[in-house]
Amino acid sequence: MVSLSSPTSSVSNMSERSHFQRSLKRLAQDVLRMGALVEQSFRLSHQALFERNLETAQHLASLDKRIDGYYHQIEMECVTLMALQSPVAQDLRLLSAFMQLVRDLERIGDYAEDLGELSIKLFPYPPHACMPEVELMSHHAQAMLATSLKALADLDAIAGQTVKKLDDTVDDAYDQVYQTLASQRDIKGVVEPILLLGLVIRHLERMADHATNIGQRVSYIVTGQRSGVTPGR
Numbered sequence: 001m002v003s004l005s006s007p008t009s010s011v012s013n014m015s016e017r018s019h020f021q022r023s024l025k026r027l028a029q030d031v032l033r034m035g036a037l038v039e040q041s042f043r044l045s046h047q048a049l050f051e052r053n054l055e056t057a058q059h060l061a062s063l064d065k066r067i068d069g070y071y072h073q074i075e076m077e078c079v080t081l082m083a084l085q086s087p088v089a090q091d092l093r094l095l096s097a098f099m100q101l102v103r104d105l106e107r108i109g110d111y112a113e114d115l116g117e118l119s120i121k122l123f124p125y126p127p128h129a130c131m132p133e134v135e136l137m138s139h140h141a142q143a144m145l146a147t148s149l150k151a152l153a154d155l156d157a158i159a160g161q162t163v164k165k166l167d168d169t170v171d172d173a174y175d176q177v178y179q180t181l182a183s184q185r186d187i188k189g190v191v192e193p194i195l196l197l198g199l200v201i202r203h204l205e206r207m208a209d210h211a212t213n214i215g216q217r218v219s220y221i222v223t224g225q226r227s228g229v230t231p232g233r
Helices: 007-050 060-084 089-122 131-154 157-182 192-223
Strands: none
Touching (some): 007 060, 007 089, 060 089, 089 192, 131 192, 157 192
Protein backbone atom coordinates (compact mmCIF):
# COMPACT_ATOMS: atom_id res chain seq x y z
CA MET A 1 0.00 0.00 0.00
CA VAL A 2 1.34 3.43 -0.95
CA SER A 3 1.58 5.90 1.93
CA LEU A 4 -0.32 9.14 1.40
CA SER A 5 2.07 11.07 3.58
CA SER A 6 5.09 12.58 1.87
CA PRO A 7 8.57 12.64 3.43
CA THR A 8 8.17 16.39 3.85
CA SER A 9 4.90 15.89 5.73
CA SER A 10 6.50 13.30 8.04
CA VAL A 11 9.38 15.63 8.83
CA SER A 12 6.91 18.42 9.52
CA ASN A 13 4.90 16.24 11.88
CA MET A 14 8.05 15.21 13.73
CA SER A 15 9.09 18.84 14.03
CA GLU A 16 5.68 19.84 15.41
CA ARG A 17 5.79 16.98 17.89
CA SER A 18 9.27 17.98 19.01
CA HIS A 19 8.13 21.58 19.47
CA PHE A 20 5.12 20.40 21.47
CA GLN A 21 7.31 18.29 23.77
CA ARG A 22 9.62 21.26 24.39
CA SER A 23 6.57 23.38 25.24
CA LEU A 24 5.40 20.75 27.72
CA LYS A 25 8.83 20.67 29.33
CA ARG A 26 8.91 24.46 29.72
CA LEU A 27 5.39 24.34 31.13
CA ALA A 28 6.37 21.74 33.73
CA GLN A 29 9.36 23.87 34.74
CA ASP A 30 7.07 26.89 35.20
CA VAL A 31 4.74 24.83 37.41
CA LEU A 32 7.70 23.87 39.60
CA ARG A 33 8.88 27.49 39.73
CA MET A 34 5.40 28.49 40.84
CA GLY A 35 5.53 25.73 43.45
CA ALA A 36 8.83 27.08 44.78
CA LEU A 37 7.26 30.53 45.21
CA VAL A 38 4.31 29.01 47.06
CA GLU A 39 6.70 27.15 49.37
CA GLN A 40 8.50 30.41 50.05
CA SER A 41 5.21 32.16 50.76
CA PHE A 42 4.22 29.40 53.20
CA ARG A 43 7.58 29.71 55.02
CA LEU A 44 7.20 33.48 55.33
CA SER A 45 3.69 33.15 56.74
CA HIS A 46 5.05 30.64 59.27
CA GLN A 47 7.76 33.08 60.35
CA ALA A 48 5.24 35.89 60.65
CA LEU A 49 2.95 33.79 62.84
CA PHE A 50 5.30 31.88 65.09
CA GLU A 51 8.40 34.08 65.15
CA ARG A 52 6.22 37.20 65.26
CA ASN A 53 8.20 38.62 62.37
CA LEU A 54 5.96 41.27 60.87
CA GLU A 55 8.56 42.26 58.28
CA THR A 56 8.10 38.94 56.51
CA ALA A 57 4.32 39.40 56.58
CA GLN A 58 4.71 42.57 54.54
CA HIS A 59 6.44 40.68 51.72
CA LEU A 60 3.58 38.22 51.23
CA ALA A 61 1.36 40.49 49.11
CA SER A 62 4.03 41.08 46.46
CA LEU A 63 4.94 37.41 46.46
CA ASP A 64 1.30 36.48 45.96
CA LYS A 65 1.15 38.70 42.86
CA ARG A 66 4.05 36.75 41.36
CA ILE A 67 2.25 33.49 42.17
CA ASP A 68 -0.94 34.77 40.54
CA GLY A 69 1.09 35.79 37.48
CA TYR A 70 2.41 32.25 37.08
CA TYR A 71 -1.07 30.85 37.60
CA HIS A 72 -2.64 32.88 34.79
CA GLN A 73 0.32 32.31 32.48
CA ILE A 74 0.34 28.54 32.95
CA GLU A 75 -3.43 28.28 32.60
CA MET A 76 -3.32 30.22 29.32
CA GLU A 77 -0.44 28.14 27.97
CA CYS A 78 -2.33 24.92 28.76
CA VAL A 79 -5.42 26.15 26.92
CA THR A 80 -3.30 27.27 23.95
CA LEU A 81 -1.52 23.93 23.67
CA MET A 82 -4.82 22.09 23.82
CA ALA A 83 -6.34 24.29 21.13
CA LEU A 84 -3.45 24.61 18.69
CA GLN A 85 -1.87 21.18 19.01
CA SER A 86 -3.25 17.66 18.84
CA PRO A 87 -2.13 16.20 22.16
CA VAL A 88 -2.27 12.45 22.60
CA ALA A 89 -4.14 11.04 25.59
CA GLN A 90 -1.18 11.14 27.97
CA ASP A 91 -0.29 14.73 27.03
CA LEU A 92 -3.92 15.79 27.40
CA ARG A 93 -3.95 14.20 30.85
CA LEU A 94 -0.83 16.14 31.78
CA LEU A 95 -2.23 19.47 30.59
CA SER A 96 -5.54 18.89 32.35
CA ALA A 97 -3.76 17.99 35.59
CA PHE A 98 -1.50 21.04 35.33
CA MET A 99 -4.52 23.35 35.04
CA GLN A 100 -6.04 21.87 38.18
CA LEU A 101 -2.75 21.62 40.03
CA VAL A 102 -1.80 25.28 39.62
CA ARG A 103 -5.20 26.21 41.01
CA ASP A 104 -4.31 24.29 44.18
CA LEU A 105 -0.97 26.10 44.34
CA GLU A 106 -2.64 29.45 43.83
CA ARG A 107 -5.05 28.78 46.69
CA ILE A 108 -2.21 27.80 49.03
CA GLY A 109 -0.53 31.11 48.14
CA ASP A 110 -3.75 32.99 48.92
CA TYR A 111 -4.01 31.30 52.31
CA ALA A 112 -0.36 32.12 53.06
CA GLU A 113 -1.07 35.79 52.37
CA ASP A 114 -4.12 35.60 54.64
CA LEU A 115 -2.00 34.05 57.40
CA GLY A 116 0.36 37.00 57.13
CA GLU A 117 -2.55 39.38 57.68
CA LEU A 118 -3.76 37.31 60.63
CA SER A 119 -0.28 37.41 62.17
CA ILE A 120 -0.40 41.21 62.12
CA LYS A 121 -3.75 41.19 63.90
CA LEU A 122 -2.50 38.65 66.47
CA PHE A 123 0.73 40.53 67.17
CA PRO A 124 -0.64 42.83 69.94
CA TYR A 125 -1.83 39.81 71.95
CA PRO A 126 0.36 37.44 73.97
CA PRO A 127 0.85 34.03 72.32
CA HIS A 128 -1.94 31.58 73.11
CA ALA A 129 -1.08 28.40 75.02
CA CYS A 130 -2.00 26.23 72.01
CA MET A 131 0.50 27.94 69.67
CA PRO A 132 3.03 25.04 69.84
CA GLU A 133 0.35 22.68 68.52
CA VAL A 134 -0.59 25.16 65.79
CA GLU A 135 3.07 25.56 64.84
CA LEU A 136 3.47 21.80 64.54
CA MET A 137 0.36 21.75 62.36
CA SER A 138 2.01 24.33 60.08
CA HIS A 139 5.20 22.27 59.88
CA HIS A 140 3.22 19.19 58.83
CA ALA A 141 1.32 21.13 56.15
CA GLN A 142 4.57 22.54 54.77
CA ALA A 143 6.07 19.05 54.67
CA MET A 144 3.03 17.88 52.72
CA LEU A 145 3.50 20.64 50.15
CA ALA A 146 7.20 19.82 49.80
CA THR A 147 6.41 16.11 49.38
CA SER A 148 3.77 16.74 46.73
CA LEU A 149 6.08 19.05 44.74
CA LYS A 150 8.91 16.52 44.95
CA ALA A 151 6.49 13.89 43.67
CA LEU A 152 5.63 16.21 40.78
CA ALA A 153 9.29 16.85 39.93
CA ASP A 154 9.99 13.10 39.94
CA LEU A 155 6.59 12.05 38.56
CA ASP A 156 6.39 9.67 41.51
CA ALA A 157 2.86 8.32 41.85
CA ILE A 158 3.59 6.51 45.12
CA ALA A 159 4.98 9.63 46.80
CA GLY A 160 1.98 11.54 45.53
CA GLN A 161 -0.35 9.14 47.32
CA THR A 162 1.58 9.25 50.61
CA VAL A 163 0.62 12.90 51.04
CA LYS A 164 -2.94 11.77 51.72
CA LYS A 165 -1.75 9.81 54.76
CA LEU A 166 0.07 12.87 56.08
CA ASP A 167 -3.15 14.85 55.80
CA ASP A 168 -4.70 12.78 58.59
CA THR A 169 -2.11 14.21 61.01
CA VAL A 170 -3.11 17.76 60.13
CA ASP A 171 -6.81 16.95 60.40
CA ASP A 172 -6.30 15.44 63.86
CA ALA A 173 -4.34 18.51 64.98
CA TYR A 174 -7.09 20.77 63.66
CA ASP A 175 -9.76 18.90 65.63
CA GLN A 176 -7.69 18.99 68.80
CA VAL A 177 -6.85 22.70 68.66
CA TYR A 178 -10.40 23.59 67.64
CA GLN A 179 -11.78 21.78 70.67
CA THR A 180 -9.28 23.57 72.90
CA LEU A 181 -10.34 26.97 71.57
CA ALA A 182 -14.06 26.16 71.56
CA SER A 183 -14.10 24.89 75.15
CA GLN A 184 -12.39 27.88 76.75
CA ARG A 185 -14.31 29.42 79.64
CA ASP A 186 -14.01 32.53 81.77
CA ILE A 187 -12.09 34.36 79.06
CA LYS A 188 -10.52 37.56 80.34
CA GLY A 189 -10.42 40.45 77.90
CA VAL A 190 -11.43 40.35 74.25
CA VAL A 191 -12.14 37.14 72.33
CA GLU A 192 -10.53 38.37 69.11
CA PRO A 193 -7.30 36.32 69.44
CA ILE A 194 -9.32 33.12 69.84
CA LEU A 195 -11.38 33.93 66.76
CA LEU A 196 -8.22 34.75 64.81
CA LEU A 197 -6.59 31.48 65.84
CA GLY A 198 -9.70 29.66 64.67
CA LEU A 199 -9.12 31.19 61.24
CA VAL A 200 -5.41 30.30 61.35
CA ILE A 201 -6.01 26.59 61.94
CA ARG A 202 -8.77 26.53 59.32
CA HIS A 203 -6.39 28.05 56.76
CA LEU A 204 -3.67 25.54 57.63
CA GLU A 205 -6.14 22.66 57.31
CA ARG A 206 -7.22 23.91 53.87
CA MET A 207 -3.59 24.36 52.76
CA ALA A 208 -2.95 20.74 53.70
CA ASP A 209 -6.02 19.69 51.68
CA HIS A 210 -4.70 21.47 48.59
CA ALA A 211 -1.28 19.87 49.07
CA THR A 212 -3.08 16.51 49.16
CA ASN A 213 -4.86 17.40 45.92
CA ILE A 214 -1.51 18.12 44.26
CA GLY A 215 -0.16 14.72 45.29
CA GLN A 216 -3.25 12.98 43.93
CA ARG A 217 -3.04 14.91 40.67
CA VAL A 218 0.55 13.68 40.29
CA SER A 219 -0.73 10.13 40.66
CA TYR A 220 -3.30 10.86 37.94
CA ILE A 221 -0.60 12.20 35.61
CA VAL A 222 1.44 9.02 36.02
CA THR A 223 -1.25 6.33 36.21
CA GLY A 224 -4.29 7.87 34.53
CA GLN A 225 -6.41 6.83 37.51
CA ARG A 226 -8.31 9.54 39.33
CA SER A 227 -8.41 9.78 43.10
CA GLY A 228 -10.88 11.85 45.06
CA VAL A 229 -9.75 15.39 45.66
CA THR A 230 -11.03 17.89 48.18
CA PRO A 231 -13.12 20.64 46.57
CA GLY A 232 -11.22 23.93 46.48
CA ARG A 233 -12.24 26.84 48.62
